[in-house]
Amino acid sequence: MTKPNHHDIVVIGAGICGATIARELLECGKSVCVIDAANSAATACSSHAYAIAHPHIGKGSPRLLRLTRLAFLLAEARWGKTWNAHGIFLPTKKDRTFNRDEVSAHLRSLNLEKDIAIPLDAKEASSVCGVEQSGVWIARGASLDLSQASKELLSNHDGLTCLWGTQITCLENVEGIWRLKDNQGHVVVTAKKVVLAAAMGTKPLINSLGLRLPLRPVRGQLSIFSINPQDHWVTKLPRVGISGDGYCLPALKGNDGIYRWMVGSSFDEGEDDLVPRLTSDDFNREQAKGLVNYADGNVKHLHHDGEFVGVRCVAGDRLPIIGALNQRPGIFIATALGSRGILWSALAAKLITAQLLEDDFALLARLGFASDLVAALAPARFLAGALAAPGALASNSKPILPSEPSAR
């Protein structure tokens, strides 16, 4: 049998997360081998063409708010020149009244300067966004085709090797070198450092290391609706993205005069079935009414024209799991991106690269990665107490962190 190829750095998973990390490492002058079970990049959750990005502005979860601000700036630095910069409007919750001074003070407390987030009353929002309801306008909010972005990140590069159609089922350490094995038990490659960016597929890989992480699937379906040009819905369609209870993109008018509008999404906890459901479309029709504040809208006039179904990977505390796995030196994890694939993959690329290369911590501090934020993302929050010896199991499904409201 021929000796397996050796790589300094292997990334398992070629979705948006693995692709962004691999590109960051390439940009730092490193060679990287990316391995994916599928035959090309972005075939799983990152086949999603309609993902949005904006900093979170809700109340509570201060750590989540700081992280999403930081991640948004990193994502903007990576994709800002090419993503769809239509802006995102965040409507005031239906049970709250709009108070401009209060909202402005809250935004200031989050370090969201006026060029990122501004409060709008219903009249202003109608003129800026085409929706008559108060809220916060994120002019730099945008959407990104994750599939296209992943493929671009993994486009030809001298330092990049891609192994497609290769499922890794087990990791084993022999004298400081990681052996990555397939389901026949054959060593596919060996590596010094391995990044696990395989979404739910990270779970069995971690199990093979004798550890457990509390990862859960959450199915989601987005709907694309078509709307006839004479329909009253046309007067309600937004010119911008909206993110509230669900989210939608700006409606687009086709050459045939028909409007197409992407609205989502269902959030089916614990499910991983990719078959489209009529009930999910109906759920999205109801969300559509709420998003554009059109309670009387006849949902029958939102005609089904397509959908995207994906399975998010989420952790017990709804934050991503990003960082070095100190219990198994040389292993790094970037998973549980939940519904924030754009933000968390941009953040994971910086954090994993700095930890893996052990040379960029000053830059991380300058970017705003305070140590409590790094700790909030670290795999160790689920593994404290795990013994360093292979075979030790950490059964904690709850994170070990100072308590704080969990993030969805």
Ligand SMILES: Cc1cc2nc3c(=O)[nH]c(=O)nc-3n(C[C@H](O)[C@H](O)[C@H](O)COP(=O)(O)OP(=O)(O)OC[C@H]3O[C@@H](n4cnc5c(N)ncnc54)[C@H](O)[C@@H]3O)c2cc1C
């Ligand atoms: C309905 C819906 C709406 C969403 N909306 C948004 C949004 O508006 N904004 C946003 O930012 N995000 C959004 N997301 C989330 C976003 O799509 C995901 O967070 C992101 O795509 C996850 O990327 P990933 O690279 O972690 O995982 P994936 O894209 O799932 O990639 C994992 C890869 O690992 C590979 N793999 C797995 N196991 C193995 C193995 N053992 N060996 C080799 N390869 C393996 C798989 O083949 C796959 O290619 C949404 C998701 C859904 C479902």
